[in-house]
Amino acid sequence: xxxxxxxxxxxxxxxxxxxxxxxxxxxxxxxxxxxxxxxxxxxxxxxxxxxxxxxxxxxxxxxxxxxxxxxxxxxxxxxxxxxxxxxxxxxxxxxxxxxxxxxxxxxxxxxxxxxxxxxxxxxxxxxxxxxxxxxxxxxxxxxxxxxxxxxxxxxxxxxxxxxxxxxxxxxxxxxxxxxxxxxxxxxxxxxxxxxxxxxxxxxxxxxxxxxxxxxxxxxxxxxxxxxxxxxxxxxxxxxxxxxxxxxxxxxxxxxxxxxxxxxxxxxxxxxxxxxxxxxxxxxxxxxxxxxxxxxxxxxxxxxxxxxxxxxxxxxxxxxxxxxxxxxxxxxxxxxxxxxxxxxxxxxxxxxxxxxxxxxxxxxxxxxxxxxxxxxxxxxxxxxxxxxxxxxxxxxxxxxxxxxxxxxx
Numbered sequence: 431x432x433x434x435x436x437x438x439x440x441x442x443x444x445x446x447x448x449x450x451x452x453x454x455x456x457x458x459x460x461x462x463x464x465x466x467x468x469x470x471x472x473x474x475x476x477x478x479x480x481x482x483x484x485x486x487x488x489x490x491x492x493x494x495x496x497x498x499x500x501x502x503x504x505x506x507x508x509x510x511x512x513x514x515x516x517x518x519x520x521x522x523x524x525x526x527x528x529x530x531x532x533x534x535x536x537x538x539x540x541x542x543x544x545x546x547x548x549x550x551x552x553x554x555x556x557x558x559x560x561x562x563x564x565x566x567x568x569x570x571x572x573x574x575x576x577x578x579x580x581x582x583x584x585x586x587x588x589x590x591x592x593x594x595x596x597x598x599x600x601x602x603x604x605x606x607x608x609x610x611x612x613x614x615x616x617x618x619x620x621x622x623x624x625x626x627x628x629x630x631x632x633x634x635x636x637x638x639x640x641x642x643x644x645x646x647x648x649x650x651x652x653x654x655x656x657x658x659x660x661x662x663x664x665x666x667x668x669x670x671x672x673x674x675x676x677x678x679x680x681x682x683x684x685x686x687x688x689x690x691x692x693x694x695x696x697x698x699x700x701x702x703x704x705x706x707x708x709x710x711x712x713x714x715x716x717x718x719x720x721x722x723x724x725x726x727x728x729x730x731x732x733x734x735x736x737x738x739x740x741x742x743x744x745x746x747x748x749x750x751x752x753x754x755x756x757x758x759x760x761x762x763x764x765x766x767x768x769x770x771x772x773x774x775x776x777x778x779x780x781x782x783x784x785x786x787x788x789x790x791x792x793x794x795x796x797x798x799x800x801x802x803x804x805x806x807x808x809x810x811x812x813x814x815x816x817x818x819x820x821x822x823x824x825x826x827x828x829x830x831x832x833x834x835x836x837x838x
Contacts, residue, residue, distance in 0.1 A: 431454050431455060431456040431457075431458070431490065431491060431582065431583060431613045432452075432453065432454040432477065432488070432489075432490050432583060432613065432615065433452075433453045433454075433488070433489045433490075434450055434451055434452050434453075434473075434476075434477065434486070434487075434488050435451050435486055435487050435488075435489075436449050436450075436451055436485065436486035436487075437449070437450040437451065437473065437476060437483055437485075437486040437487070437488065438450070438483060438484050438485045438486050439469075439472050439473075439476060439481065439483055439484050440484045445637055446469045446472045446637055447469045447472050447473050447476070447483075447637045448469075448636070448637040448638050449486070449638065450469075450473060450486075450634070450637070450638065450639050451486075451639070452632055452639060452642065454613055454615060455613075456582075456613055457612070457613060458613055458614075458629075458630065459609040459613075459614045459616075459627060459628050459629060459630070460614070460615050460616070460628060460630045460631070460632060461616050461617075461618065461623075461624035461627075461628030461630070461631045461632065462474070462615055462616060462617040462618070462632050462634065463617075463618060463619065463621070463624050463631050463632065463633050463634070463732065464617075464619060464633060464634040464635060465619055465635065466619055468634045468635055468636060468637065469634055469636070469637040470587070470617040470619075470634060471511060471587055471588075471617065473617075473634070474508075474585055474587050474615070474617055476488060476495075477490070477495065477585060477615070478495075478503075478506060478508045478585055479495045479496065479499045479502060479503060480508075482496060483496075490502050490505060490506060490583055491505050491582060491583070493505070504532070504579060504581075505581055505582045505583060506581050506582070506583045506584070506585060507575075507576030507577055507578075507579065507581035507583070507584045507585070508576055508585045508587075509569075509572050509573055509575075509576045509584075509585070509586045509587060509589055510572075510587050511587045511588040511591055513568055513569060513571070513572035514572075515560045515568060515571060515572065515575075516560060517559070517560050517561030518559070518560070518561060519559070519560050520556070520557050520558060520559055520560070521547070521552060521555055521556050521557070521558055521560060521563075521571055521574075522543060522547075522556040522557065524560055524571065524575070525539075525543045525546070525547070525571075525574060525575065525578060526539060526543065528575050528578055529542065529543065529578060532578060532579045534578075534579075542578055542580070543556075543578070546574040546577045546578055547574055549574070549577065549608075550570040550571070550573050550574045550577070550604060551570060551600075551604070552567065552570050552571060552574060555567065564597075565592055565593060565597070566593050566594070566597030566600065566601065569589060569590070569593065569597070569601055570601070570604070573586075573589075573601075573604065573605075573608075577608070581612065582612055582613060583612065583613045583614075583615070584608060584609075584612050584613070584614045584615075585614075585615050585617075586605065586614070586615070586616045586617065587617045588617060588618055588619075589601055589605060589616065589618070589623075590602065590618070590620065590623060598620075598623070602622075602623055602626055602627065605627055606626065606627045609627055614627075616628060621728055621729050621732060624645075624728075625645060625728060629644055630642075630643065630644055631643065631644070631645055631648060631728070633648070633732065633735055635735055640735050641731075641735060645728045648728065648731055649725075649726045649727065649728055649731055652731055652734070652735070655681070655698045655726075656698070656699065656700060656723075656724060656725045656726060657684075657696040657697055657698045657699065657724050658696070658697040658699060658702070658703050658704055658707050658721070658722070658723055658724070659694070659695075659696055659697075659720055659721070659722045659723075659724050660674070660694070660695040660696075660697060660707055660711070660718075660720065660721055661689065661692045661693070661694050661695075661718070661719040661720040661721075662692060662693060662695075662711055662716040662717060662718045662719065663691055663692055663693070663716060663717040663719075664693050664714075664716050667685055667688075667693050670693065670695065670714075670716075671683045671685055671695065673710055673714070674695060674697050674707065674710060677697070677699075677703060677706050677707070677710070678706075679699050679700065679701050679703055680697055680698065680699050680703065681698045681699060681700075682698045683695055683696070683697050683698070684696040684698065692719050696724075702723045704721055704722070704723055707721060708721055
């Protein structure tokens with residue numbers, strides 16, 4: 431239903447989307463997950479035809495987005511992050527205007543407006559001014575606008591952005607209902623929304639797709655190994671590691687060191703072995719403080735992909751010796767060593783090894799205007815600058831009269 435092939439978008443020297451390719455089948459519900467600034471909105475704008483790609487292409491229902499733009503737009507419903515509604519319109523007037531843009535006849539428009547308002551729970555607010563609605567209600571009206579042409583594809587960009595917790599639950603439930611009937615692509619950086627309604631997840635970082643699969647698959651393939659955490663008082667940590675390693679299903683035992691009187695161990699295993707580990711502890715008389723089952727979560731995986739891992743690691747390659755540099759460091763590395771011009775008056779010289787004396791012989795005094803009539807007496811000319819020394823008491827140079835001033 432949606433096919434993106436080597437999609438790239440550049441803004442000058444900045445690459446917002448870098449060689450993105452993916453495919454969505456009809457009826458599939460996919461979450462487009464990534465941190466702020468990862469390129470999600472830019473990608474969605476290219477998918478919907480609002481923004482041309484620098485290179486690559488997009489097809490929706492077999493139609494090219496650029497060459498067959500009008501035919502594509504009849505098949506998609508798009509909800510931008512900032513919902514474009516006229517605040518001075520009433521809800522039904524807004525939908526009537528949108529229906530005319532879609533070329534719907536008067537009778538068909540009336541039928542569709544009633545259906546979509548009922549679907550999003552806004553039928554009772556049809557005559558309300560859009561500007562008087564809450565943000566959650568405006569999001570619902572935006573969904574009604576997206577559903578008006580009965581689209582085959584629904585593309586939602588941050589559908590719960592700025593909503594309170596109750597509004598998020600309502601909109602998330604509505605999206606879950608809509609997802610049963612059409613292909614849906616939801617962009618978000620909020621993990622609970624994606625996990626609640628999306629069986630498949632695309633993770634984009636720095637303009638590239640770094641992971642694609644179900645949440646369970648991604649956690650299993652890219653997350654930290656699951657383990658049983660044991661904290662106990664043990665007389666011999668090395669013997670404890672050996673005993674725990676003999677349990678069936680244990681892949682490795684990591685000694686995390688001592689914390690107070692307790693020793694910490696991570697027993698790596700694919701199954702919950704807390705009962706077996708507890709039995710070993712009981713048989714040896716170890717005093718337990720913690721015995722817990724730790725599994726990787728989508729949130730932890732997302733944090734690793736977004737903050738620690740690069741695209742090569744996420745694709746399954748060997749990890750690099752060092753973590754990838756942040757975007758600012760990447761830009762500096764690409765442009766070569768940073769050169770500072772120390773010849774200009776605003777340049778900051780390197781800090782000297784020892785402070786040098788400042789005086790009339792080494793540098794001229796700094797002059798400022800001070801309009802305080804009580805400074806140096808009433809006879810001082812406030813229209814003339816006074817010499818100051820930053821290191822002197824009160825910022826004055828020895829407390830004497832400034833250059834050009836009459837002595838008091």
